[in-house]
Amino acid sequence: MLRIGIAGLGAASRLVLPFMGKVEGVRLVGAADVREEARAAFARDYGLSTFASVEAMCGSPDVDTVWIETPNHLHCEHALTTAAHNKHVIVAKPLAANLDECERMIAACRKAGVRLLLGHSKIFDSPVKAMGEIARGGRLGRVIQIDSWWYNDWLRRPRLAEELDAARGAGFVLRQAPHLVDIVCHIMGERAISVRALTGRWDTNVPTDGNCAALIRFESGAFANISLNGYGYFGTSELAWNIGIFGETRGSGKPAPRRAPLEPDGKYAEPPRERNLGDAMPFVGLTLVSCERGAMRQSPEGIYLYTDDGREEITVPPNPGRTAELIELRDALAEKRDVFPNGEWGKANLEICLAMLQSARENREVIL
Numbered sequence: 405m406l407r408i409g410i411a412g413l414g415a416a417s418r419l420v421l422p423f424m425g426k427v428e429g430v431r432l433v434g435a436a437d438v439r440e441e442a443r444a445a446f447a448r449d450y451g452l453s454t455f456a457s458v459e460a461m462c463g464s465p466d467v468d469t470v471w472i473e474t475p476n477h478l479h480c481e482h483a484l485t486t487a488a489h490n491k492h493v494i495v496a497k498p499l500a501a502n503l504d505e506c507e508r509m510i511a512a513c514r515k516a517g518v519r520l521l522l523g524h525s526k527i528f529d530s531p532v533k534a535m536g537e538i539a540r541g542g543r544l545g546r547v548i549q550i551d552s553w554w555y556n557d558w559l560r561r562p563r564l565a566e567e568l569d570a571a572r573g574a575g576f577v578l579r580q581a582p583h584l585v586d587i588v589c590h591i592m593g594e595r596a597i598s599v600r601a602l603t604g605r606w607d608t609n610v611p612t613d614g615n616c617a618a619l620i621r622f623e624s625g626a627f628a629n630i631s632l633n634g635y636g637y638f639g640t641s642e643l644a645w646n647i648g649i650f651g652e653t654r655g656s657g658k659p660a661p662r663r664a665p666l667e668p669d670g671k672y673a674e675p676p677r678e679r680n681l682g683d684a685m686p687f688v689g690l691t692l693v694s695c696e697r698g699a700m701r702q703s704p705e706g707i708y709l710y711t712d713d714g715r716e717e718i719t720v721p722p723n724p725g726r727t728a729e730l731i732e733l734r735d736a737l738a739e740k741r742d743v744f745p746n747g748e749w750g751k752a753n754l755e756i757c758l759a760m761l762q763s764a765r766e767n768r769e770v771i772l
C-alpha cells in the first residue's frame with residue numbers, strides 16, 4: 405500500500421484529491437498546509453491527519469510518498485525534505501524554479517533511493533499518449549512539424565504576487581508552457597536543440613508576460629511552434645468542441661474581470677473556482693501534428709488521422725486524470741524501475757521553458 409500525503413491544499417490539490425481512493429494499492433493519509441483554515445477544511449472533508457509543515461508530515465510514519473502541490477519556488481525545498489526522510493516525491497509541474505534546483509532534487513532522490521515523478525504532466529493524457537504512439541508506430545512517417553496553441557484566462561484568475569514572478573520560477577510562461585512543451589516533446593520523441601521565442605506583457609494589472617510564441621528546433625530538423633495567450637478574451641476550447649483541459653465543457657461567455665495580484669488573505673478567502681473534472685478527453689488547446697505521410701490532431705473521442713485515404717478516427721482509452729501518477733508510481737515500485745516522466749524529463753521541460761523567456765529577453769535563439 406502506497407500512502408500519500410499532499411503538500412499544499414490550494415487549486416492544484418483540488419485537481420488531485422477527487423482521484424484519491426480510485427487506485428488499488430494507493431491511499432491518501434494526510435495533508436500539509438501552512439494555512440490553518442485549509443487544514444481545518446481538509447480534516448472536515450476527509451477525516452485524515454493534517455500537518456502545519458511539510459517537514460512534520462514527512463516525519464509521520466504513516467506517509468511514504470509526498471505529492472507536492474505548493475508554489476513553484478517551494479518545490480525544491482519540499483522535495484529535498486521529503487527525500488531526506490526517504491520518501492517518494494510526486495511534484496507538480498514545473499519541476500522547480502530553476503535548473504540548479506532540478507539537479508539538487510534529482511541528486512537527493514537518487515541518493516535516497518526514492519522516485520521523483522513529475523505530476524500533472526500532459527503526457528499522461530490519453531490523446532497525447534496515443535499521438536506519441538502513432539508518431540513512433542511509423543504509419544505516418546516521421547513527425548516534421550507540430551503546432552500547439554493554447555489561449556486561456558490564466559491572467560484573470562486570483563493570483564499572489566509570487567505566482568507572477570519569473571525570478572521565483574513562476575509567471576504565465578513558466579506555469580503554462582510546461583504543458584505544451586510536454587505535449588510537443590512527447591509526440592516528437594527526440595531531443596530539442598534550440599528555442600527562439602517572443603513574449604508580450606500587455607495587461608498592466610498583472611506584472612507577468614501574458615503571451616508567448618516559441619519555435620523549438622529538434623535534432624532531426626523537425627520543429628514545434630507553440631503559441632500561448634492568457635489574457636482571457638478567447639479560449640482555444642472554442643475550437644475544440646468547447647472541451648477544456650480537464651475534459652470539462654466550457655462556454656464562450658463573458659470573461660472574468662481583469663484583476664491585480666492579491667494578498668493571501670484575499671486569494672484564499674475567495675470560493676474555489678468550480679472545477680468540473682469532466683469525462684471527455686482533455687484538450688490543452690489545439691495541437692496539430694504534421695508528418696511525412698499524413699497529419700493528426702485530437703478528436704472529441706480520440707485522434708483524427710489525415711492520410712492519402714482521407715480522414716479516419718481512432719478512439720483512445722478513457723483518460724486516467726490524476727490517477728495516472730498514482731498508477732505510475734505504484735507500478736514502477738512493484739516493477740523496480742524508474743518512474744516516467746521523471747526528474748530528468750522535468751528538468752529538460754523547464755530548460756525549454758526558461759529558454760523561451762531568455763530568448764525573448766535577449767532577442768536571440770537559445771541553444772539548449
Ligand SMILES: NC(=O)c1ccc[n+]([C@@H]2O[C@H](COP(=O)([O-])OP(=O)(O)OC[C@H]3O[C@@H](n4cnc5c(N)ncnc54)[C@H](O)[C@@H]3O)[C@@H](O)[C@H]2O)c1
Nearest residue numbers: 412413414415416437438439473474475476496497498524
Ligand atoms: N492551479 C492549477 O490549476 C494547477 C494545475 C496543475 C499544477 N499546478 C501547480 O501546482 C502548484 C500550486 O499551484 P496552485 O494553483 O495550487 O497554488 P495555490 O496558491 O492555489 O495553492 C498553494 C497552496 O500551497 C500552500 N503553501 C504555501 N506555502 C506552503 C508551505 N511552506 N508548506 C505547505 N503549504 C504551503 C498554500 O497555503 C496553498 O494552499 C504550482 O506549482 C502549479 O504550477 C497548478
